[in-house]
Amino acid sequence: MARMATCTICEARKGKRYCTARGEDICTQCCATEREVTINCPFECSYLRDSRLHEKRAFDEAGMPHRDVKIDDEFLQRSEMVLMLMAAFMNNAMKPVPNATDKEAREAIEALVASYRHGKDVNPEGEVAKGIVDRFREKLDPFKAELNDREAGPFADTAFLGVLVFMARVAYGYDNGKPNGRAYVHYLRAAFPEGGE
């Protein structure tokens, strides 16, 4: 019978779990404390998925992004199609960077919100977030042009801002405070299992 390996992180306890990110066996305790902290946990990890079910998030209403933008149920109902599309664009824009974290996703969303607030393209400083924004715009711009052709431009701009702010708030709600946290990114990915164009 093979001897159980020792955890490669603490080098003390038994390595009961195979960590797909490290390609090594680690102990349950290190898995819990290092998850999304020093370990870049992949979407596919079953331990990560299980942990999401009882992940604690300190939701602070005061920190909610763009509280001045009013988003009510009526707006969300009216903009449902735009919201679905934008979320799909965001999910697709993040695919080429599977290691992108919630922090980078939020940085990208913030730049997009700022673009609508200032009426000009605002780009994030981070390279990863900039790439996400570029790919997002590649999809959004033709869609926007189409709406403008149908003279739905003014509605579109309000809807886009509201929807992006809503996305920023959802991402904020998913923030688990970990440096490599991807609760929001993974929530998006789970919402579009086929990748949804």
Ligand SMILES: [Zn+2]
């Ligand atoms: Zn350990």
